[in-house]
Amino acid sequence: xxxxxxxFAGGIVGTPRLRKEDPPLLTGESKFIDDLQLPGxxxxxxxxxxxxxxRIDAIDASAALAVDGVVAVYTGAxxxxxxxxxxxxxxxxxxxMKNPAHLPLxxxxxxxxxxxxxxxxxTSRYAAADGVEGVVVDYEPLEAVVDVRDAASDxxxxxxxxxxxxxxxxxLTPDPDGVAxxxxxxxxxxTETYVHQRLIPAxxxxxxxxxxxxxxxxxxxxxxxxxxxxxxxxxxxxxLGVPEQKLRVVAPSVGxxxxxxxxxxxxxxxxxxxxxxxxxxxxxxETRTEASTATIQGRAQRQTIELAADADGKLTGVRAxxxxxxxxxxxxxxxxxxLLGAFLYHGLYDVPVYSFTCRSVFTNLTPxxxxxxxxxxxxxxxxxxxxxxxxVAVGVGxxxxxxxxxxxxxxxxxxxxxxLIFDSGNYQPTLDRAKELVDWDGRRAEQAERRATxxxxxxxxxxxxxxxMCGLAPSRTLAALNxxxxxxxxxxxxxxxxxxxxxxxxxxxxxxxHETSWSMxxxxxxxxxxxxxxxxxxxTAISPLGMDTYGSRSLSVGGTALWMATDKVxxxxxxxxxxxxxxxxxxxxxxGGTFTxxxxxDKEVPLAGVAFGAFTAHDLPDGMEPNLEAQVTWDPGNxxxxxxxxxxxxxxxxxxxxxxxxxxxxxxxxxxQINPMIxxxxxxxxxxxxxxxxxxxxxxxxxxxxxRSANLADYLVPSAAECIDMKLDHTVTPSPTNxxxxxxxxxxxxxxxxxxxxxxxxxxxxxxxITDVRMPAxxxxxxxxxxxxxxxx
Amino acid sequence: MEVSVTVxxxxxxxxxxxxxxxxxxxRDDLGLTGTNIGCDTSSCGACTVLVDGRxxxxxxxxxxxxxxxxxxxIEGLATADGLHPMQQAFHECHALQxxxxxxxxxxAAVSLVDEYDDLDAAGVRVGLEGNLCRCTGYxxxxxxxxxxxx
Ligand code: FES
Ligand code: FES
Numbered sequence: 001x002x003x004x005x006x007x008f009a010g011g012i013v014g015t016p017r018l019r020k021e022d023p024p025l026l027t028g029e030s031k032f033i034d035d036l037q038l039p040g041x042x043x044x045x046x047x048x049x050x051x052x053x054x055r056i057d058a059i060d061a062s063a064a065l066a067v068d069g070v071v072a073v074y075t076g077a078x079x080x081x082x083x084x085x086x087x088x089x090x091x092x093x094x095x096x097m098k099n100p101a102h103l104p105l106x107x108x109x110x111x112x113x114x115x116x117x118x119x120x121x122x123t124s125r126y127a128a129a130d131g132v133e134g135v136v137v138d139y140e141p142l143e144a145v146v147d148v149r150d151a152a153s154d155x156x157x158x159x160x161x162x163x164x165x166x167x168x169x170x171x172l173t174p175d176p177d178g179v180a181x182x183x184x185x186x187x188x189x190x191t192e193t194y195v196h197q198r199l200i201p202a203x204x205x206x207x208x209x210x211x212x213x214x215x216x217x218x219x220x221x222x223x224x225x226x227x228x229x230x231x232x233x234x235x236x237x238x239x240l241g242v243p244e245q246k247l248r249v250v251a252p253s254v255g256x257x258x259x260x261x262x263x264x265x266x267x268x269x270x271x272x273x274x275x276x277x278x279x280x281x282x283x284x285x286e287t288r289t290e291a292s293t294a295t296i297q298g299r300a301q302r303q304t305i306e307l308a309a310d311a312d313g314k315l316t317g318v319r320a321x322x323x324x325x326x327x328x329x330x331x332x333x334x335x336x337x338x339l340l341g342a343f344l345y346h347g348l349y350d351v352p353v354y355s356f357t358c359r360s361v362f363t364n365l366t367p368x369x370x371x372x373x374x375x376x377x378x379x380x381x382x383x384x385x386x387x388x389x390x391x392v393a394v395g396v397g398x399x400x401x402x403x404x405x406x407x408x409x410x411x412x413x414x415x416x417x418x419x420l421i422f423d424s425g426n427y428q429p430t431l432d433r434a435k436e437l438v439d440w441d442g443r444r445a446e447q448a449e450r451r452a453t454x455x456x457x458x459x460x461x462x463x464x465x466x467x468x469m470c471g472l473a474p475s476r477t478l479a480a481l482n483x484x485x486x487x488x489x490x491x492x493x494x495x496x497x498x499x500x501x502x503x504x505x506x507x508x509x510x511x512x513x514h515e516t517s518w519s520m521x522x523x524x525x526x527x528x529x530x531x532x533x534x535x536x537x538x539x540t541a542i543s544p545l546g547m548d549t550y551g552s553r554s555l556s557v558g559g560t561a562l563w564m565a566t567d568k569v570x571x572x573x574x575x576x577x578x579x580x581x582x583x584x585x586x587x588x589x590x591x592g593g594t595f596t597x598x599x600x601x602d603k604e605v606p607l608a609g610v611a612f613g614a615f616t617a618h619d620l621p622d623g624m625e626p627n628l629e630a631q632v633t634w635d636p637g638n639x640x641x642x643x644x645x646x647x648x649x650x651x652x653x654x655x656x657x658x659x660x661x662x663x664x665x666x667x668x669x670x671x672x673q674i675n676p677m678i679x680x681x682x683x684x685x686x687x688x689x690x691x692x693x694x695x696x697x698x699x700x701x702x703x704x705x706x707x708r709s710a711n712l713a714d715y716l717v718p719s720a721a722e723c724i725d726m727k728l729d730h731t732v733t734p735s736p737t738n739x740x741x742x743x744x745x746x747x748x749x750x751x752x753x754x755x756x757x758x759x760x761x762x763x764x765x766x767x768x769x770i771t772d773v774r775m776p777a778x779x780x781x782x783x784x785x786x787x788x789x790x791x792x793x
Numbered sequence: 794m795e796v797s798v799t800v801x802x803x804x805x806x807x808x809x810x811x812x813x814x815x816x817x818x819x820r821d822d823l824g825l826t827g828t829n830i831g832c833d834t835s836s837c838g839a840c841t842v843l844v845d846g847r848x849x850x851x852x853x854x855x856x857x858x859x860x861x862x863x864x865x866x867i868e869g870l871a872t873a874d875g876l877h878p879m880q881q882a883f884h885e886c887h888a889l890q891x892x893x894x895x896x897x898x899x900x901a902a903v904s905l906v907d908e909y910d911d912l913d914a915a916g917v918r919v920g921l922e923g924n925l926c927r928c929t930g931y932x933x934x935x936x937x938x939x940x941x942x943x
Contacts, residue, residue, distance in 0.1 A: 022889060025892025026896075027880065028825070028827015028896050032829065034820075203893070204839060205893040255892070255893025511928050681887050681928075681933065683930075685927070685929050689930075711832060711833060711834045717925050719921070719922045721918045721919050721921075725932055725935075
């Protein structure tokens with residue numbers, strides 16, 4: 001579908017453009033953290049608890065110290081005095097939230113398998129790893145708490161000083177009486193419980209850290225494979241007591257993040273403190289096995305959702321309750337993850353009353369935190385699965401139940417029952433188009449025929465219509481949610497004397513293609529070639545102001561700052577051009593990189609002339625500063641709310657339980673698109689990540705809290721062989737909250753795809769009486785569900 | 794021990810511990826950091842290089858095992874005239890995002906196209922099963938490999 005509402009006139013934005021990021025990545029020229037050459041650097045390797053819960057009685061490092069190349073070994077107790085504070089949690093969602101001290105190296109007790117208890121410093125990575133083998137830790141194993149319900153019972157309290165395993169209770173019920181009445185009067189009352197398994201984010205590049213000190217002037221540079229160099233600078237400075245002005249944080253090329261690099265980790269602080277102590281660079285690269293336990297995990301929630309509806313299946317109330325697993329400690333934004341979904345358990349449906357409550361508990365497992373979508377995939381999963389149950393209860397199709405409940409287009413901006421204002425939406429066309437793409441009626445007929453002929457290869461169709469809130473976030477809203485920082489973003493546009501352009505952004509890309517998209521925005525508006533725009537980022541010395549990249553925020557927040565900085569620089573150029581042309585600024589038009597006096601087309605000056613004039617400063621208007629540069633920090637007034645409908649078609653083999661994805665359509669609306677090629681790429685990857693939750697991935701823990709899927713042989717990140725070609729289309733409903741009319745797209749695919757696939761799996765099996773299958777729907781899980789339902793054995 | 798290989802057409806050698814993996818030899822001893830490491834169970838393919846023309850996971854080989862062999866890494870594909878056709882196809886098909894899997898994926902794809910004459914999409918998907926990408930969902934990678942195979 002075509003877009004007729006774009007504010008861009010330069011012919012660059014809105015058309016696919018190949019990425020300028022690619023050549024260095026394609027040739028091996030890019031430098032990821034482990035590629036940095038740091039002569040004389042010491043390597044560290046962490047001694048990690050093999051037990052999920054254990055007292056640390058004694059640590060004997062003598063054998064390690066005898067290893068050739070090992071320089072030192074430090075225990076948690078040795079370094080305890082180095083920390084000005086524990087690892088930070090920036091989101092104390094309630095005033096009485098329990099936040100157990102989380103030291104970079106555990107002291108006294110390890111609380112999950114993977115908790116670091118000591119560090120070996122050596123002259124090479126091999127020697128550091130050998131040293132770890134030589135550290136003998138005397139553990140007294142304790143019983144582990146691995147199940148959220150067990151944790152909530154407080155049968156065994158993990159952090160004695162907290163007195164309970166409950167980190168917090170949080171509720172959002174604007175109209176309790178209304179909710180009670182809705183359920184009392186409901187004709188249909190659907191109650192469903194779903195489990196979100198733990199997921200391992202698994203970016204292909206693991207984490208890594210390198211710290212370069214300058215002992216004599218006190219400077220320190222922290223290189224980290226992180227999504228958040230700016231946030232990290234503030235947090236590391238507070239946690240270590242390093243003067244912030246002396247600290248520079250650089251994220252080199254980052255090989256994917258998906259939320260797991262949106263954190264402040266022990267290894268960053270340990271490398272910093274050891275670089276201080278030893279006065280030389282100190283570095284660490286995570287192994288994949290370490291990444292499975294020492295890097296945060298995602299999801300890990302039990303949810304109960306209830307729908308109240310009238311006789312026609314029109315929703316009259318939604319109530320959701322959550323039991324969320326924080327893991328052993330609270331990470332940077334972990335407690336806030338359920339809150340990011342808390343407003344969306346009614347999905348994109350028009351519901352008068354709403355209630356959400358969440359209890360978050362500690363377990364002896366790896367801490368959880370933001371993973372692609374963070375809260376919104378969980379919310380979407382609950383409502384979209386439950387809508388299918390409602391369709392069955394009412395006796396209408398899954399498509400019809402949604403159409404009956406979509407927020408009508410004329411209600412936008414929509415005051416949601418959870419207290420948000422949905423910016424814009426037009427939901428029905430996405431459902432209609434997605435049905436077309438998978439030949440919905442044809443597939444339904446095929447399904448019926450297979451059932452009629454007794455085929456054991458069952459076809460299932462699953463719909464997932466979604467809306468999400470992204471573009472994190474209005475700072476005042478974050479304050480109301482007790483978040484410890486703001487949600488603004490910064491951009492600088494600098495037109496150089498030769499009319500080449502430098503853009504500085506506070507967003508921190510790690511695969512999303514900001515350099516290309518940001519260049520397109522500026523080039524489109526300034527009338528320059530995108531290749532003449534250089535985008536600088538990810539280094540706090542170059543880009544001092546920023547809030548980084550997560551929550552699908554870069555374009556709608558950082559891009560808006562960029563739009564405004566471009567405006568500002570054009571206004572300055574206009575004033576200079578007016579001076580040069582002896583015209584008034586209001587009489588100038590700016591198009592195609594040239595200022596022209598309206599009505600006198602021969603009176604013109606190109607931007608290049610203005611740029612050089614601003615540089616020489618020989619003849620500027622009185623009082624004007626030389627040079628063409630503008631910086632803007634923008635704090636959004638609202639979130640943005642992308643939406644769409646995805647449909648999955650699966651085939652389930654009744655005999656083996658194998659599920660195969662046979663068709664997939666996605667119709668998404670992220671408002672105006674800057675680079676449609678990049679939008680599609682984000683969707684492809686996001687969809688596969690969500691499908692993977694439905695069908696393949698799970699961090700499997702045993703009863704002792706041992707991770708049984710700690711590497712890529714056992715944790716099933718899909719390969720090309722399991723994936724299929726997806727059919728994509730889009731609609732365009734611009735957001736009125738920002739001048740470009742854009743919304744985010746980085747998480748949409750993941751948010752939408754998991755319930756689409758699981759609805760399809762359940763749709764295939766529903767004639768057997770199956771109403772839920774636990775994720776991931778592996779052959780064994782599906783077979784068990786079939787057997788439990790009394791189906792074929 | 795001394796290990797000598799011809800890397801990207803140039804004879805190189807270094808004195809390494811006998812247990813040194815080929816990938817560490819390339820990265821740490823020869824400074825060729827384009828070849829990446831993504832796992833410790835030979836599952837991800839990020840480390841794929843060509844050894845005597847065929848793709849191999851350089852984390853599963855000891856440097857000593859390739860003594861005397863010809864190794865091609867991602868640094869050896871592009872020429873002064875520009876990107877290798879497979880690199881160009883990845884660029885044109887938007888087959889990379891973060892780019893971390895890309896060197897290994899490109900090397901595996903070069904070897905795959907070299908080995909099979911009439912690849913179709915299914916063949917590419919199975920042929921690249923040993924190379925994981927977390928960003929792209931593979932759709933554009935498959936497209937790129939097919940485009941480069943023509
Ligand atoms: S690093 Fe060699 S296969 Fe993963
Ligand atoms: S492009 Fe990021 S892992 Fe493939």
